[in-house]
Amino acid sequence: MPIKRKALDSGRSSRASKRPTPVPDIGSSDEYSDYEDEVKDDNLKDVLEKFSLESFSNQKSAVQRQDPNFGYKDFSSLSLKPDHANRPLWIDPLKGTITLESFSPLAPQAQDFLTTIAEPLSRPTHLHEYRLTGNSLYAAVSVGLQPQDIINFLDRLSKTPLPESIKSFIVDFTKSYGKIKVVLKHNRFFVESTDPAMLQMLLQDEVIGSQRLKGAEGIIQQAAPKMGGLVIPGTRDAAGVKQASEQKPEDAAGEARKEDDILLAIRDDDDDDEQAQVHSFEIPNEAVEPVKARCQAMGCPALEEYDFRNDEINPTLDIDLKPAARIRSYQEKSLSKMFGNGRAKSGIIVLPCGAGKTLVGITAACTIKKGTIVLCTSSMSVVQWRNEFLRWSNIDPGDIAVFTSDNKEKFRRSTGIIVSTYSMVSQTRARSHDAQKMMDWIQSREWGLMILDEVHVVPASMFRKVTSAIACQSKLGLTATLLREDDKIKDLNFLIGPKLYEANWMELAEQGHIAKVQCAEVWCPMTTEFYSEYMREKSRKAALLYIMNPRKFQACQFLIDYHEKRGDKVIVFSDNVYALERYALKLNKAYIYGGTPQNERMRILENFQHNEQVNTIFLSKIGDTSLDLPEATCLIQISSHYGSRRQEAQRLGRILRAKRRNDEGFNAFFYSLVSKDTDEMFYSSKRQAFLVDQGYAFKVITHLQGIENLQGLAYSSPRERRELLQEVMLQNETSAEVEHVTDDLFSGRSGGQARKGGVKRSAATLSGLAGGEDMAYIEYNRSRNKQLKDKVGHHPLFRKLERERLKRKKELEDFMR
Template sequence: MQSSSGGEEIQSIGADFSDLALKPDHIQRPCWVCPDGNIYLEAFHDLYEKAYDFLVAIAEPVARPEFVHQYKLTPYSLYAAVATNIETESIITVLQRLSKNALPKEVKQFVRDCTSKYGKAKLVLKHNKFYVESEFPMVLRELLRDQTIAQARIHEDVEANVDEHGFLTQTKAEEMKENLDMLREPGDGKKQKKPKVVVSFQVDGVKVENVKRQAIELDYPLMEEYDFRNDNINPNVPLFDLKPITRIRRYQERSLAKMFGNGRARSGIIVLPCGAGKTLTGVTAAQTIKKSCVCLATNAVSVLQWKHQFQKWTNIPDDRIAVFTSDQKDKLHPDACVLITTYTMISYNGKRSEQSQKVMDQITGREWGCLLMDEVHVVPAKMFRRVIGSVKAHTRLGLTATLVREDDLISDLNFLIGPKLYEANWMDLTAQGYLANVQCVEVWCPMTGPFMKEYLLASNARLKQLLYVMNPAKLRAVEFLVRFHEARGDKIIVFSDLVYSLKLYAEMLKRPLIYGETPERERQAILGTFRASDALRTICISKVGDTSIDLPEANVIVQVSSHFGSRRQEAQRLGRILRPKSYTQTDGSNKSTFNAFFYTLVSADTQEMFYSAKRQQYLIDQGYTFKIVTNLCEKAAAEAVKHDYAFATPEDDRRILRTVLTSENDLEKVISSPITFPSRVKKSITIFVISV
């Protein structure tokens, strides 16, 4: 690790900390704190829960398997800590209290270096005026030495509550007791603490962006807070309250306590697993602020789901909730409302239709209380970054299950949105019954001789991909798994990124498929039938189903093709079956029984094995284990002959190969070429039709 102030880097190559002296009462303490900034937590310790809440607030989780977790102190994690009012000396004191060994001097120095200026100043919107606020008058004086900030200052005509430097003074907003409990020694809560005073000066709203940029240059990044309760200019959304039936879970409460801990709304990111109720958390945050809200989703299906969730959990009037997509452009209420749209609709910079441009003008010309961003990991992409500048929002909340990207842009979210406010532990929620307990299985499918020969001779990467995805052993394994789980009464999703193979699998299984070109009405009809009827137990979906498709009934995934080594996609797909089932145990014993299954089919001895190992890393870090199965394809081959599978004989395998190799030099033609089935099967295929 390296301090943000350019201090010496702490080397950890081949780190050996066996010489760290343990405290006499080390058994009563749950953590090891190492000089390189790594922290190891015993997940079986009596103090685990309190230690976890603290560590997830100040450090980045690296790996959280069943017994020992690993965390890492980073400049960004410490920035997030001070954003939630955890002070420098409190971090050091609590680490010292939790650590089995004496706190290394390198760690103390690193914490002080990273937090010496972070969190010392905030940008607060109050009574629709912007104030730079701090507990330290010297910090404000230092900021005002900068000419740009000094020119942006507005001197108010107020006589009361002004100190000798002309700064406004007031009592500091109290942090929520829940956020302070982890910092206290037993008995501390009884002590009366003197209220702290904060000082502030007003800045011109037009020059706020310049002030923020200069503050970063001076190493005083301004944390953003919205004093929404004192905003008397922007109207509230009427009747925007939670329904009496709405129940917020404990971990959702904790995440919201980080956002609203001092009575204001902090901008930042909340990380909750798929199926853990991110949508309800976002709805509750918007409802707490009660001002106009823009909710951004990734696609039109997700937009409709968000609208349904707002209507399900709150009493918001129908005329106060609007949808803005390519197919639906509702009228915005002239006062306060909730607008649900997609990133693409906001960030599009081409020529719009007259109706669309009119809505965009209303969006950009209005002040919004909250910008709610679903799947926030997509925001750093160049096109989506425009969203941040297009919507004038007082507070921004990002929601995601997977705060990872395969590029290095994820750290940009700290300044585009705000720091990470809360991250839940997948395994804890599974044990408590809030998530299904998933058995992850990697099935090794041997390549047949002819396919392996062509794979080794192929020089084109796309052709290689076609060959390992269309491996006949995979086809038989998929049909075997689908028949097995349908007989058990399970609901199955077959995933394939490659549309050519998706069509083949759908026709082989005689099940409907959803991909990019599937019309919206047909898509909704298929999903509706899958949710509501036992007549349809299996659907085939391309990568359009990776995010934002809500299928709580699904409990089996069979993944036959994926987007190379994307860790995010692996976690998102697992999330499709993470919702708790009706028979999920909620007494803490849910770890012992599996009630969902995630199969990844991998062609053995191909590039796909490398990609698979990379994809699984994020889930392994969350505590999941993958079981390797090598003999399933043998069972599938035997069943294929016995039960007359679609592809059962060597002749069938050669037919598939000929189809794939028909136009070796024209892969686009291969993708669109017709699927050839054995004649004995072709006659028996019936297309699954759903009226729309």
């Protein structure tokens, strides 16, 4: 029976936010941390602290006293309901933690509701854990839930009577939270609320009252918005509307029927109940930011909504999903959170890698049908986004433009789509003439939707530069890992909007939407020579010793051989470029890192995807994101970025796309090679924490059966291992550092000035250099990259000319005879 282990809990290091530059610290391993000056708006931090459950609990006088045996986890005072066995929820009255029995018949309904009102913490097979927070209640209110609805639901499913502390927490945090909305209608801004008393309180404020538009009506009362005739493309409703509208009308009256009436006939859940009323007053365009800032300071942050169907000033974009495009149920659910009341709410959607985040963004653009700007992390992502728009939608290629360092084009008509990178838009240094002209054109327009890909990498100050530079009505953030090691992810709830939806990874895997992955940690013993040097080494080179461990190299070689023979496509990841090149050259495999030219990258990736002779590639950290390789079925990790949980999840995402082959059980494999009894084991357990919380179990492999019988096993003799050790020890400390990627976001901010290359002096005799003392000149294997380059076929015209030349040469030789 294989050993299974759950990763240790990963607490955040208190030192992470105090260092001016990043160092190899397991508590702050996110390379995109923002190390600039503190954000100017100090109110953000105050609001974040104000809406935390811990601060709320500390304000209450009736705090549970600590039990000497059980600490604060003694809940014996809570009485169980008579039918508690049939109810699936346990609720911690102090921390707001909700434990769900996922095996309960009521679990599916409970999961949907809990995902809306609470933050998912851990979702393994049998027990799921959620936590009520200010941000989660913020999201619940934004989709229309009322405090009493939340309380009633929790009380109905809880095994114990709902604690008063939880009730008061929900009521206190939702009575004013999300009740205020800033809405753009007919190109006029309105402050809107369902509670007239709330608006009266705002008007009595000195700042907000003075910003009210003079000469306008008083408080306006009208019916609250509903979905009405709004149809999200790619759904069953959209297909029904299209089918009904294409039917031949029986009479003239039938011809006048509109899509709104068709949709109302399709939907069974629409009723004629009394419609809620909404109250509002108008403010000028320039007062939007001051009003939002003041509402935030008053403890009632204003939600942003865009009434795009009544926007008559901005031109409508001719875009829709292609007829064959159908979005999946979880994608439709996430978009229904965004367009729940017929308007576009700003917020964040969290889906695992390979689950179709790009299609969600494209469908949102097809729903709003206004000018859209898409921001990505790299130039490679820009190309992929443009291709996906052309693949899934019917947009004219001339209506979608690219703004990168190499391309600065505009769309041809009055509106369209721009795809760019964060760095291009937020750059503060002097631009080229063409780039500045393009940026001025982008800033002069009003955009209906801004899509932020991989939104977790955007620091607060950088996002402010982006939003201040570009005028947009709604913002949609997309990510697979709403996670940062520096805990700044909370900023996004106020800078973009609440988390609208988060999918369950294991549920999607069971439904076949993403691959079923077997995760394994392979323990590789250190050889005597390497471990002796590791124990003596005090510098960064110690990391290089456990990365270049010969036993780890042999395990990597064995796994590549095993999976290639069973028909898998293998990706090997290494953050350390020196190790990446040594492994790839020794095994004669192609590799890509930050210094690989763009054309060579594309050639290697095309061969990996379509050439049966190229089944393994080595990648540095540039492959962590923005790399679409659905053919890959096996991933091997030989070195990583210390304890980064986000990187572990992103790398797993490279093999998460649903596979074409229908193998029973697992159809993808994730191996993390770890040198035993080194710091790497501690980093590995920390890295696994996020994936374990998503329900993945890591199997520990202590011995690879049959590895000793592999032909051509590298470093199998003591002499080879000593030669490798000598080579590793001759490297300077910079060889032990992880790669600094220049094609990704903000890599230049990840630590101030670059370290200069070090030099190590070594005394040796000529006989030593000639082969004595285990030292020798080494002739490296020829790079597989160059072999692939040599195999590139010539153009048919040149092949024809070459054949004719050889033919003439042969005829001449025959004539001379």
